[in-house]
Amino acid sequence: ERGVDITQLRGEMGLVTLDPGYGNTGSTTSKITFIDGEKGILRYRGIPIEELAEKSSFPETAYLLINGHLPTHTELDDFASELSNQAMIHEDMKRIIDACPATVHPMAILGSMCLALSSFYPNSININNKEEIDHTITLILAKMPTIAAFCYKKLLGQPYVYPNSRLSYAENLLQMMLARPSEPFVVDPDAARALDLMLILHADHEQNCSTSTVRLVGSAETNLFATIASGICALWGPLHGGANEAVVKMLQRIHEEGGDVEKYVAKAKDKSSNVRLMGFGHRVYKNFDPRARIIKASCDRVLSKMKKGDALLDIAKRLEEVALADEYFVERRLYPNVDFYSGVIYRALGIPTNMFTVMFAMGRLPGWIAHWKEMLETPGRRIGRPRQIYTGPAKRRYLPVSER
Numbered sequence: 297e298r299g300v301d302i303t304q305l306r307g308e309m310g311l312v313t314l315d316p317g318y319g320n321t322g323s324t325t326s327k328i329t330f331i332d333g334e335k336g337i338l339r340y341r342g343i344p345i346e347e348l349a350e351k352s353s354f355p356e357t358a359y360l361l362i363n364g365h366l367p368t369h370t371e372l373d374d375f376a377s378e379l380s381n382q383a384m385i386h387e388d389m390k391r392i393i394d395a396c397p398a399t400v401h402p403m404a405i406l407g408s409m410c411l412a413l414s415s416f417y418p419n420s421i422n423i424n425n426k427e428e429i430d431h432t433i434t435l436i437l438a439k440m441p442t443i444a445a446f447c448y449k450k451l452l453g454q455p456y457v458y459p460n461s462r463l464s465y466a467e468n469l470l471q472m473m474l475a476r477p478s479e480p481f482v483v484d485p486d487a488a489r490a491l492d493l494m495l496i497l498h499a500d501h502e503q504n505c506s507t508s509t510v511r512l513v514g515s516a517e518t519n520l521f522a523t524i525a526s527g528i529c530a531l532w533g534p535l536h537g538g539a540n541e542a543v544v545k546m547l548q549r550i551h552e553e554g555g556d557v558e559k560y561v562a563k564a565k566d567k568s569s570n571v572r573l574m575g576f577g578h579r580v581y582k583n584f585d586p587r588a589r590i591i592k593a594s595c596d597r598v599l600s601k602m603k604k605g606d607a608l609l610d611i612a613k614r615l616e617e618v619a620l621a622d623e624y625f626v627e628r629r630l631y632p633n634v635d636f637y638s639g640v641i642y643r644a645l646g647i648p649t650n651m652f653t654v655m656f657a658m659g660r661l662p663g664w665i666a667h668w669k670e671m672l673e674t675p676g677r678r679i680g681r682p683r684q685i686y687t688g689p690a691k692r693r694y695l696p697v698s699e700r
C-alpha cells in the first residue's frame with residue numbers, strides 16, 4: 297500500500313534489517329580499539345587509555361594505532377623525525393588558504409586543504425603500493441598540523457609561522473598557532489603536555505560517525521587524502537566533533553545570562569526547546585566516558601599549573617552536578633562525554649573556540665588512518681553499500697508539464 301516492494305526487503309544474505317543510526321549494526325570487525333560502554337573501558341590495541349594518557353606521547357600512540365604495536369626506541373625516533381621533516385607545506389598551498397574569505401570556518405579550510413594535498417602528491421592516488429601508502433600516511437600526520445595552524449593565522453590575518461624541527465609534535469602545533477614571527481615565543485611545557493594528552497584521548501574511538509565515513513569512502517578505493525577529508529567533514533557536525541565548540545558556546549551563554557544552570561538544564565529537558573545539553577550523552581558510553589574523567593581531572597591541574605582560573609569550568613562542574621542529579625538524565629543514562637571539558641583545556645592553552653574541532657581532527661588523524669589501512673588490508677573486502685527500505689510512492693505515470 298505504501299509502495300514497499302517486498303522483494304526489496306531481501307538482501308543477498310536474507311532479510312534486510314532496518315537499524316536507524318546503526319545502533320546495533322556492526323559494519324566491520326576490527327583489531328584497533330576496544331570499547332565497553334557499560335564499564336567505561338577504552339583501549340587502543342589492547343592498552344588502556346588511562347595508561348596511554350599517563351605514559352605515552354601522541355606520536356607514539358599514533359604509531360601504535362596505525363601499526364598495531366608500540367614502537368621500539370629507533371622506530372619511534374625515525375617516525376617522529378619523519379613527522380618533523382615533512383611538516384612544511386608547498387608554498388602554493390598557502391595561496392589556496394589566502395584565497396579563502398575571512399569569514400571561512402577553519403574546518404572548511406582544513407577539509408579542502410586535505411583534499412588539495414592529493415594534487416600536490418599525485419602518487420598518493422595509487423593505493424596498491426605499500427611504500428606510497430606509508431609515505432602518504434606520514435605526509436598527512438606531518439602536514440595537517442601546519443595546515444591547521446595556517447588556517448588559524450588566516451582567520452587572524454597574521455603571518456604564517458613555519459614548523460620548527462627542534463620542537464615536538466604538540467609544541468610545534470602550539471608555536472605555529474600562538475607565536476608571532478616578530479616576537480619571541482617559548483612553548484610552555486605544561487601547555488604542550490596538556491595538548492599532547494588531548495591528542496592522545498581523541499586518537500581513536502572505533503566506528504563513530506567520522507571513522508565510519510572514512511571506512512565507507514575508503515571502501516571505494518578512494519585515496520587517503522580524499523578519504524581523510526571526508527572524515528573531517530563528518531567530524532565538523534555539532535552532534536560529533538563540533539560538540540566541543542558548541543559546549544563552550546553553551547557555557548558562555550549560561551555565564552552571560554547570569555549562570556543559572558538549573559534553568560538551562562530545564563530547557564535541555566524540554567523537547568520543544570530544541571536545546572540539548574551539549575557534551576552530554578553518548579551512543580556507546582552509558583555510565584561514564586573514561587576520556588571525560590581524564591580530561592576533567594587534568595582541567596584543574598592545567599588551570600592551576602598555568603595559574604589561570606576559568607568561570608566556565610565552574611559552570612561546567614555545576615551543570616554536571618545538576619544534570620547528574622536529574623531524573624531525565626539519569627533515566628536516559630546521559631553523562632558528560634569527551635567534549636564536555638575539552639574546550640575548557642583548549643581555552644586555557646589559548647586556543648580559540650572556532651579551532652576546537654580542528655584540534656579534535658588533529659587528534660583523530662591516526663584513528664582514521666588506522667581504520668583506512670585495516671580496511672584495505674582485509675582479505676575479501678567489499679565496497680560499503682548499505683540497503684534501504686523504500687517508502688516512496690508506488691509506480692506513477694509521468695505527467696507532462698502541460699497537465700500539471
Ligand code: ACO
Nearest residue numbers: 535536537539564572573574575576577578579628633635
Ligand atoms: N541533552 C538532552 N537530551 C538528550 C541529550 C542531550 N545532550 N542526548 C540525548 N538526549 C535524549 C534524547 O532526546 C532522547 O530522549 P527520548 O528518549 O526522550 O527521545 C534520548 O536522550 C536518547 O538520545 P538519542 O539522540 O537517541 O541518542 P543517540 O545515541 O542517538 O545520540 C548523541 C548520542 C548524538 C551524542 C546525543 O547524546 C547528543 O546529541 N549529545 C549532545 C551532542 C554531543 O555532545 N555530541 C558529542 C558526542 S561525543 C563525540 O562525538 C566525540
